[in-house]
Amino acid sequence: MTPPSTPRAAPAPDAASAPPLLDLTRLTRRYGSLTAVDDVGLRLPPGARHAVIGPNGAGKTTLLNLIAGTDRPDHGTIALDGTDITRTATARRSRLGIARSFQQPSVISELSVLDNVVLAGWPHHPKRRGAWRRPSRHRLHAESARGHLETVGLADLAHRPASTLSHGQRRMLDLAAALAGNPRLLLLDEPAAGLTDGDIGRLLGILGGLPDSVAIILVEHHVEVVAELATDVTVLAAGRVLVTAPTREALAHPDVRDAYHDPGTTTRSVSSERPTPEATEARG
Template identity: 45%
Template sequence: MIEPLLSLDGLTKSYGAVVACNGAGLQIAPGEAHAVIGPNGAGKTTLIGMVAGELRPDSGWIKFAGRDITRLPVQDRPALGLARSFQITSVFPRFSALDNVALAVQAQAGGNFGSWRDARQDADLRAPALACLERVGLGARAEIPARVLAHGEQRQLELAMVLASKPRLVLLDEPTAGMGREDSARMVALLAGLRGEVAMLLVEHDMDAVFALAERISVMLGGRVIATGTPAEIRADVQVRRAYLGEDGAEPC
């Protein structure tokens, strides 16, 4: 196998007596779309939190692009090419859609202090931001305040902000959460378009989306990764079926 872009090994995190993550590990190759599934409380969100740097693991390590980033602060991770989107839509409501993405570009450019120029007239920020908005299909909505955008559009905006930081790996925490069928399909199509270009670590409850997008899937249960494989392998895996998919035949929400 090629050198993985991200590898997690033995990640453990507990809150008091509750062990949310218990020695979880997985590897993602450059450009790979990788989904993590599992019932509620399996430790998926904790895992994402640790990779993003918001939670500090009790033990285990995280390697990204050959570098140990286990203890690297959140704000230093995007510069390495590690970006995340949030489960709860987390845009800047008072700013326009374009302002939102321009902030992400600005973060990527670094250096907030030197410039006296009006940042809203700054082509170095605006042009790449607009390109990202167009890529997610929001080009025509650039000047609309983010709070006015529909829920689905806000999720698209999230994605544009993530793309603006030129990531090599995107952490997607339930990208289709709370979306209708149509919005959901549009988001899946957008994400599918990124495959091969950007690696994705995806946590998702919508199994249709997972099987449509992921090249490989890891199943979490009780804070551990109990199986990893292609969608076909996961469908066929007896352990997974018994532990998770098989219980009542439907995906748990």
């Protein structure tokens, strides 16, 4: 892995006092008798670099699903730039500037690397009417798509089938597709999972180079990724917020260590166990 870079500075005082980009109020999601997200509140300023960590089954992926709109809360509200989007459809939230990546890269293997990014960006373009593969439409979107591939280091592979990519390259393609909509809020669900140390270094370089206009919520098990990228951390356990604090303070908090109660935990991974499919579906 590449040597740690200079930590990102915290937002300036005037930025910190600005209206939040994202405001979660008493957010709750239940699945039968299981409360996956329990009365969660979170306020993020524009350009935030915020991590959400916790043991397996803590509710991290469910929280991202609620923000993205792929799941709906039983209680509470979600506001983006002061507008309530709690019941807004996923596609509309995407056009408002919320993008995400997934634990498993959502790459269309049958398409080329370039076409994956063109297709991802197409719904966000003001001239999006008509079939995206029509030559005139494709040329319109391909230039910006190539720029995103350049950002993630895949420009030289633009015309290769996505099915030929390695796991690390597929993760980079998934990130390029998320960036294709020029998001204001980027939700990343375990982007370092399965990556080599070299790939993690490249991922950190890419995310660290994103402009301040893009806020990030990062769900991640790798502590060094959290420590290098995030300025603030929210720790979940059993769906509830244990701590929200600056990164070093949060990671050192005794309640956070107690929540994991795993003597085998290392600095490489907050939790080395992988969740069962049932736990992943219910909480994340």
